[in-house]
Amino acid sequence: MKKYGLYILLISMGILISYLILADFLKTSVKKRQGNPYAYNIEAFKKIDPDLVKYAEIRRIRLSLPDPVGINYHQGKLGIAYKHAIQLIDTLGREVFNQETGEVNTCVSFSPEGKMFLASGREIHQLDPQGTFTQSWKVDGEDPIITALAFKNNQVLAASAGQWKVLRFDEHGTLLDSFDGTGRLEGDYGFILPSPYFDMQIDPDGELWVANTGLLTLENYAENGTLRAFWGKPSFDVDGFTGCCNPVHFAILPDGSFVTSEKGLIRIKIHLPSGEFDCLVAGPEDFEEDSEPPDLAVDENGRIFVLDITRSMIRIYKRNNT
Amino acid sequence: MEKKIKSKAQKRREFIRTSTRLSLAVGLGGLTGLVLPETISGEWVWQIDPFECTQCGRCADECVMSPSAVKCVHAYDLCGYCDLCGGYFKPGVSDLNTAAENQLCPTSAILRRFIEEPFFEFTIDEDLCIGCGKCVKGCTSFGNGSLHLQIRHDRCLNCNQCSIARNCPSNAVKRVPADKPYQMKGDFSKS
Numbered sequence: 001m002k003k004y005g006l007y008i009l010l011i012s013m014g015i016l017i018s019y020l021i022l023a024d025f026l027k028t029s030v031k032k033r034q035g036n037p038y039a040y041n042i043e044a045f046k047k048i049d050p051d052l053v054k055y056a057e058i059r060r061i062r063l064s065l066p067d068p069v070g071i072n073y074h075q076g077k078l079g080i081a082y083k084h085a086i087q088l089i090d091t092l093g094r095e096v097f098n099q100e101t102g103e104v105n106t107c108v109s110f111s112p113e114g115k116m117f118l119a120s121g122r123e124i125h126q127l128d129p130q131g132t133f134t135q136s137w138k139v140d141g142e143d144p145i146i147t148a149l150a151f152k153n154n155q156v157l158a159a160s161a162g163q164w165k166v167l168r169f170d171e172h173g174t175l176l177d178s179f180d181g182t183g184r185l186e187g188d189y190g191f192i193l194p195s196p197y198f199d200m201q202i203d204p205d206g207e208l209w210v211a212n213t214g215l216l217t218l219e220n221y222a223e224n225g226t227l228r229a230f231w232g233k234p235s236f237d238v239d240g241f242t243g244c245c246n247p248v249h250f251a252i253l254p255d256g257s258f259v260t261s262e263k264g265l266i267r268i269k270i271h272l273p274s275g276e277f278d279c280l281v282a283g284p285e286d287f288e289e290d291s292e293p294p295d296l297a298v299d300e301n302g303r304i305f306v307l308d309i310t311r312s313m314i315r316i317y318k319r320n321n322t
Numbered sequence: 323m324e325k326k327i328k329s330k331a332q333k334r335r336e337f338i339r340t341s342t343r344l345s346l347a348v349g350l351g352g353l354t355g356l357v358l359p360e361t362i363s364g365e366w367v368w369q370i371d372p373f374e375c376t377q378c379g380r381c382a383d384e385c386v387m388s389p390s391a392v393k394c395v396h397a398y399d400l401c402g403y404c405d406l407c408g409g410y411f412k413p414g415v416s417d418l419n420t421a422a423e424n425q426l427c428p429t430s431a432i433l434r435r436f437i438e439e440p441f442f443e444f445t446i447d448e449d450l451c452i453g454c455g456k457c458v459k460g461c462t463s464f465g466n467g468s469l470h471l472q473i474r475h476d477r478c479l480n481c482n483q484c485s486i487a488r489n490c491p492s493n494a495v496k497r498v499p500a501d502k503p504y505q506m507k508g509d510f511s512k513s
């Protein structure tokens with residue numbers, strides 16, 4: 001009888017211990033575990049105030065070649081640089097030409113007369129309207145990565161992200177000089193480029209603007225390479241630039257306003273010529289998770305061509321009520 | 323004058339690029355050489371692939387060590403030395419200063435040091451870091467992703483079955499050869 005009671009006690013204890021082990025396992029199993037106690041909710045920053053969006057997407061052009069890297073516009077035509085090709089299309093997506101290239105391309109641009117230029121890392125090429133290469137030149141120096149081309153006074157300006165410099169060439173590719181943005185009043189730092197994004201544009205008044213991404217500013221440079229004006233401020237808010245290096249691309253509208261493209265939290269924004277925030281064109285939720293930051297082009301009517309690199313398409317935006 | 327300015331700027335840039343590279347080598351390589359022979363018996367050790375890690379927070383709590391053997395490390399070559407560091411500051415801060423309430427890190431393990439206008443250097447106090455990955459998420463989302471998590475082998479017991487590896491939702495913790503115990507960003511790239 002005594003033995004019988006002992007058996008019952010042992011069995012009861014066994015059941016109790018099994019229950020405790022099972023309950024603990026279920027409570028702490030990976031699936032049941034509470035969420036991340038150290039979570040940093042980035043999603044909250046992706047939400048934007050819809051009242052700030054003053055543009056609508058009016059058309060998409062799916063690209064026919066793989067790996068787009070850059071876009072530019074000139075008189076009804078869009079030049080698209082791909083990693084290993086160059087293409088010219090009209091704004092409805094009809095192809096004028098495409099041409100394979102050996103090198104990895106980095107950007108495409110048009111001179112005011114409509115000459116097409118392509119940069120592929122350390123080389124700059126000029127193409128005729130049929131896509132035939134008419135001249136090419138190498139950029140000397142350590143690690144040039146040409147990420148933008150602009151044209152002023154018959155000169156070709158090349159932004160070299162590898163060298164943290166803007167290089168000036170004559171129209172035949174002879175290097176004239178360069179400047180690195182140093183010599184400003186406070187501090188002697190110049191262009192600071194923590195990542196290989198270094199954009200440059202000429203505004204409607206013929207002024208040169210350069211994106212100094214490490215300082216989160218857009219900067220206007222005089223002919224002699226000295227800083228004349230700048231705007232931009234570090235901020236997580238929509239009126240500033242966030243992260244370590246922004247804006248990674250920009251374009252200038254016919255009225256002198258700036259269209260900017262940011263990496264990290266992808267935002268396409270409009271800033272007035274004074275630099276004051278105007279509105280949003282598109283926000284993070286309009287792009288896929290971990291998208292490459294889009295390159296930009298604008299036409300004479302103020303339409304914005306957003307190169308959605310990750311989705312391999314051009315998305316065309318127009319300001320509401322215009 | 324222009325030449326002088328340029329050479330000074332050049333020196334500063336060189337300083338930032340090379341001195342930090344060196345500090346990284348001393349910080350990890352040096353430790354590896356000194357500590358590995360004592361702590362690692364086998365030919366394989368556990369390490370985090372920073373390109374696979376999704377900063378789920380489990381590295382802070384799943385390690386058998388307390389605090390975790392996982393620490394935040396910094397690939398200085400990739401860092402922008404930014405004033406507004408997405409890994410250091412809480413979003414929405416109005417003043418970019420080191421006040422505790424401005425810091426994203428729950429243990430204030432990231433030290434912000436002014437180098438020279440406009441550069442700031444960020445270093446990790448490993449005794450304070452619990453490997454939660456919050457700063458990594460901020461740096462990856464807003465910056466260049468230079469902050470990332472690594473298992474520090476001067477603290478890791480090299481358990482037969484790493485408890486973090488068992489629970490990592492991204493399968494980011496893997497065995498790597500003991501003679502190459504770190505998978506630092508900048509040293510190797512996403513395959």
Ligand code: SF4
Pocket residue numbers: 370374375376377378379380381454455471486489490491492493494495
């Ligand atoms: S458990 Fe895996 S995904 Fe989570 S923080 Fe650690 S390595 Fe990254």
Ligand code: SF4
Pocket residue numbers: 393394426427428429430431432446450451452453454455456457458
């Ligand atoms: S935020 Fe987390 S991982 Fe980063 S330094 Fe602080 S404790 Fe370490």
Ligand code: SF4
Pocket residue numbers: 368384385386387391392473477478479480481483484485486487
């Ligand atoms: S092997 Fe052990 S000590 Fe090392 S990180 Fe994994 S659980 Fe922690």
